[in-house]
Amino acid sequence: MSAVIKASNLSKHYGRTEALSGLDFEIQPGSIVGLIGPNGAGKTTALKAILGLTRFDGELEVMGQDPRQARHQLMRDVCFIADVAVLPRWLKVWQALDFVEGVHPRFDRERAEAFLARTEIRRDRKVGQLSKGMITQLHLALIMAIDARLLVLDEPTLGLDILYRKAFYDHLLNDYFDGDRTILVTTHQVEEIEKILTHVMFIKAGKLVLDEEMETLPKRFSEVLVKPADADRAREMNPLHERELLGRHLFLFEEQPRERLAELGEIHNPGIADIFVAKMGKGPATAGEVQS
Numbered sequence: 069m070s071a072v073i074k075a076s077n078l079s080k081h082y083g084r085t086e087a088l089s090g091l092d093f094e095i096q097p098g099s100i101v102g103l104i105g106p107n108g109a110g111k112t113t114a115l116k117a118i119l120g121l122t123r124f125d126g127e128l129e130v131m132g133q134d135p136r137q138a139r140h141q142l143m144r145d146v147c148f149i150a151d152v153a154v155l156p157r158w159l160k161v162w163q164a165l166d167f168v169e170g171v172h173p174r175f176d177r178e179r180a181e182a183f184l185a186r187t188e189i190r191r192d193r194k195v196g197q198l199s200k201g202m203i204t205q206l207h208l209a210l211i212m213a214i215d216a217r218l219l220v221l222d223e224p225t226l227g228l229d230i231l232y233r234k235a236f237y238d239h240l241l242n243d244y245f246d247g248d249r250t251i252l253v254t255t256h257q258v259e260e261i262e263k264i265l266t267h268v269m270f271i272k273a274g275k276l277v278l279d280e281e282m283e284t285l286p287k288r289f290s291e292v293l294v295k296p297a298d299a300d301r302a303r304e305m306n307p308l309h310e311r312e313l314l315g316r317h318l319f320l321f322e323e324q325p326r327e328r329l330a331e332l333g334e335i336h337n338p339g340i341a342d343i344f345v346a347k348m349g350k351g352p353a354t355a356g357e358v359q360s
């Protein structure tokens with residue numbers, strides 16, 4: 069099976085700022101990949117490169133094509149949504165349907181209308197008259213009616229409360245994802261997408277610091293609750309991160325044998341948010357200037 073996205077030494081400079089520095093990764097069909105990183109880490113820049121919206125250095129193949137040359141062709145197979153909370157306020161619901169039908173050759177209007185019929189949204193309403201939750205539903209109706217092989221979502225739930233964020237991802241998974249499609253999503257809110265991802269990539273200051281299947285994360289990372297008396301022994305085992313919790317020390321280890329860790333205390337599988345904090349470590353998250 070060939071990769072949907074294949075990047076090799078993908079780099080991008082904005083003047084002297086190195087927004088992406090030499091990313092290598094592959095995304096396979098049927099995966100749901102979270103590209104996770106703090107502000108300014110390079111997430112949007114990476115997506116823009118994939119969508120052919122910005123120039124870059126290095127090699128990038130999206131469904132076998134170079135996005136620099138085949139942007140129009142790619143747009144037939146790719147659906148891109150940035151930030152569901154921002155549809156123009158003056159736009160009426162039927163106009164949104166008309167617009168997407170006009171610009172996207174793979175938009176199935178009946179499917180979108182059927183989804184909307186299950187909501188309280190009336191077709192003659194303006195976006196400005198809808199609640200945020202309704203706007204999310206409208207966006208979902210538009211996304212889910214596009215028969216795209218690759219769906220790229222940039223911070224799709226920004227500005228929504230937790231209930232709507234959860235509903236958004238539930239719909240995406242239950243009503244859209246079918247195992248053949250591929251979803252690439254960026255977010256800061258790691259915890260709430262943890263359960264839907266098949267793969268996770270962490271980006272920091274323009275570099276990938278983790279690229280792993282969700283299934284193999286527990287093999288790679290372990291969290292150990294250590295009594296103060298054993299804390300120094302734990303520190304000798306090169307933990308990725310340490311924090312205090314109710315008088316005990318919680319250490320996060322990468323690639324350390326569990327038999328040895330078991331001597332220090334109770335072992336748990338860390339959540340993705342804890343791994344994220346540990347991997348981000350110290351140092352700037354935003355890309356720095358190129359040294360001359």
Ligand SMILES: Nc1ncnc2c1ncn2[C@@H]1O[C@H](COP(=O)(O)OP(=O)(O)OP(=O)(O)O)[C@@H](O)[C@H]1O
Pocket residue numbers: 082085086087105106107108109110111112113114354355
């Ligand atoms: N058009 C631009 N011109 C100059 N610098 C830019 C431009 N776009 C992004 N950058 C810089 O590139 C780096 C990466 O930005 P990018 O928007 O990709 O980060 P991000 O991870 O998406 O951040 P956020 O989570 O805040 O949206 C930052 O240092 C940013 O200031």
